[in-house]
Amino acid sequence: MTPRRPPSDPGDQERPDAVTRTRGQAHTLEGVVSSLILLSAVVFALEMTAVTPLSASTSSQHIENQQESTARGVLAAAAETGALERAVLSWNATSEQFYNTSDPGYFTTDPPPNRFGTMLNRSFDRNGVAYNIYLHYRDDDDAGPDSQRLVYQGHPSDNAVQATWSLTLFENDPLYDHEETPTATTVSDEPTYFAPAASDGAVYNVVRVEVVVWRI
Amino acid sequence: MADLSPVGGRREYHGSRRDGHAVGRGGERRARPADRAQLILVGAFALAVVFVALALVMNAAIYTENLATRSETAGAADAQAFERTTKATAQAAFRYAHEINDSDHEGLERNVTQAIDAYHNVSRVQQATSGHLVDVTVGPTPPGTNVTNTNVAFTSPGGADDWTLATGVGGTRSFRLDVENWAGGSGDELWVVAGDADDWYLNVSYDGGQWEVGVNDSGTYTTCGTTTGPDLTVDISAGTVDGDECAALDLGRVGGSHTLGIRNGSVADGDYTLIADVERWAVAGGVPTEEVLYAMVVDVTYRTPQLRYRTAIRVAPGETGG
Numbered sequence: 001m002t003p004r005r006p007p008s009d010p011g012d013q014e015r016p017d018a019v020t021r022t023r024g025q026a027h028t029l030e031g032v033v034s035s036l037i038l039l040s041a042v043v044f045a046l047e048m049t050a051v052t053p054l055s056a057s058t059s060s061q062h063i064e065n066q067q068e069s070t071a072r073g074v075l076a077a078a079a080e081t082g083a084l085e086r087a088v089l090s091w092n093a094t095s096e097q098f099y100n101t102s103d104p105g106y107f108t109t110d111p112p113p114n115r116f117g118t119m120l121n122r123s124f125d126r127n128g129v130a131y132n133i134y135l136h137y138r139d140d141d142d143a144g145p146d147s148q149r150l151v152y153q154g155h156p157s158d159n160a161v162q163a164t165w166s167l168t169l170f171e172n173d174p175l176y177d178h179e180e181t182p183t184a185t186t187v188s189d190e191p192t193y194f195a196p197a198a199s200d201g202a203v204y205n206v207v208r209v210e211v212v213v214w215r216i
Numbered sequence: 217m218a219d220l221s222p223v224g225g226r227r228e229y230h231g232s233r234r235d236g237h238a239v240g241r242g243g244e245r246r247a248r249p250a251d252r253a254q255l256i257l258v259g260a261f262a263l264a265v266v267f268v269a270l271a272l273v274m275n276a277a278i279y280t281e282n283l284a285t286r287s288e289t290a291g292a293a294d295a296q297a298f299e300r301t302t303k304a305t306a307q308a309a310f311r312y313a314h315e316i317n318d319s320d321h322e323g324l325e326r327n328v329t330q331a332i333d334a335y336h337n338v339s340r341v342q343q344a345t346s347g348h349l350v351d352v353t354v355g356p357t358p359p360g361t362n363v364t365n366t367n368v369a370f371t372s373p374g375g376a377d378d379w380t381l382a383t384g385v386g387g388t389r390s391f392r393l394d395v396e397n398w399a400g401g402s403g404d405e406l407w408v409v410a411g412d413a414d415d416w417y418l419n420v421s422y423d424g425g426q427w428e429v430g431v432n433d434s435g436t437y438t439t440c441g442t443t444t445g446p447d448l449t450v451d452i453s454a455g456t457v458d459g460d461e462c463a464a465l466d467l468g469r470v471g472g473s474h475t476l477g478i479r480n481g482s483v484a485d486g487d488y489t490l491i492a493d494v495e496r497w498a499v500a501g502g503v504p505t506e507e508v509l510y511a512m513v514v515d516v517t518y519r520t521p522q523l524r525y526r527t528a529i530r531v532a533p534g535e536t537g538g
Contacts, residue, residue: 026253027253030253030254030256030257031253031256033257034253034256034257034259034260035260037257037260037261037264038260038263038264040264041260041263041264041267041268042267044264044267044268044271045267045270045271047271048270048271048274048275061281061282061285062285065285072293072297075297076297076300079300079301079304136342137338138338138341138342144341145341145342145345164294164297164346165297165301166297166298166301166339166342167301168301168304168305168308168335170308170309170312170331172312172316198334198337198338199330199334199337199338201327201330201331201334202309202312202313202316202327202330202331202334203305203309203331203334203335203338205338206305206335206338206339206342208339208342
């Protein structure tokens with residue numbers, strides 16, 4: 001764009017107005033540039049406050065710590081009282097899946113209706129915290145680890161935390177029915193049980209219970 | 217010096233300017249926006265620098281807090297969880313071996329070793345997927361003898377009043393007496409002696425209505441209290457008399473290798489059961505015995521890049537303080 005210059009009159013050059021008029025464009029440009037700098041500075045400053053409770057960032061560390069400790073505590077308490085073992089051994093031989101589960105063979109929306117499920121419900125469900133529970137076990141003597149879902153509530157978010165607890169099953173451990181009562185069938189006598197025997201001795205298998213917890 | 221007068225403002229100006237532009241005498245001039253733009257520019261830079269500095273300070277604060285609030289970076293909690301799991305497994309394997317495998321010391325030892333090896337084989341792969349190296353091995357498994365004699369007089373199988381039940385005893389667990397059918401008088405006393413009577417003895421007496429239990433520990437006599445009822449249960453390993461705690465019952469204070477005997481055994485009958493860390497031949501002949509493992513030690517090593525955790529788990533169910 002060609003600057004609009006005043007009429008070429010020698011008398012005009014002596015006027016101060018002319019100076020202002022010729023530098024107006026430069027001023028405009030400077031103004032635009034400075035506003036850009038200001039704007040970018042404001043944007044940059046706002047970036048640092050964009051750490052929301054849901055973003056996987058440093059500020060959510062407190063909550064992650066808390067959830068990890070809760071998950072670990074729930075597992076430890078359930079293992080101590082035997083509730084964890086009863087939940088893992090609550091196997092329905094007819095449907096070849098855990099008792100009280102729907103079609104996919106694991107719990108999706110509600111916790112398992114047993115003591116372990118009550119503990120999960122009190123610790124996580126009531127607080128709007130989602131969790132998955134995986135059971136890792138040894139497939140058989142040669143194969144590596146395999147896993148089975150006990151509870152699956154969806155894909156964990158970026159700020160999910162996990163806690164694990166191992167449970168050793170012995171070959172004479174009984175399976176439990178839907179009311180957490182031991183049955184006459186031992187785990188080694190039940191061919192449909194999800195984990196096969198990892199050894200031919202006393203230890204049937206070692207199930208590593210993994211709880212993955214995240215905020216919805 | 218920048219002109220700070222408002223844009224478009226007017227003011228009186230006297231004298232001439234340095235840049236030589238003519239100014240109307242006594243006249244007015246327009247403000248100079250060129251000077252103001254520079255000011256805005258400088259101000260913008262200053263603000264930008266301030267914001268950058270603020271952002272840095274904020275980030276440093278968040279980072280510091282993040283580091284400070286990390287529960288633990290070394291993963292000691294995982295190591296402890298593994299230790300607890302191993303302890304539960306070792307206890308279950310110990311119990312399993314004694315329930316299922318009713319054989320001698322060697323058979324029991326083989327059984328628990330196989331169980332712990334199988335546990336190690338599976339768990340080391342599982343732990344390796346998380347970057348943890350674990351090692352679980354069975355350490356010493358001292359032999360023991362289970363002595364259980366029920367519904368008998370407290371005399372020796374041969375009928376002697378004062379007799380030695382076992383010799384060379386270094387430790388006992390699940391040591392319990394059930395006393396009933398008192399045949400003696402109110403002045404009679406049934407003693408269980410560890411070592412010499414000057415070292416430690418347990419004294420049970422009955423006056424026809426009340427049981428009284430006392431302990432003489434190196435000359436200091438402590439009464440555990442009195443109970444009523446047809447019979448009396450003294451759990452020496454747990455330190456209780458009919459369920460009530462009595463700290464003086466601690467046999468672990470005797471220390472060293474000692475004998476275990478009964479005196480005035482004919483005053484009552486009942487049951488006595490204990491597991492002592494002796495071979496079968498050290499127990500008096502005629503008393504029903506069974507070979508067991510007195511204890512089991514499992515060595516656990518847990519390693520991560522940041523942590524090396526070693527511990528020994530001792531399994532001895534029913535041991536005092538165990």
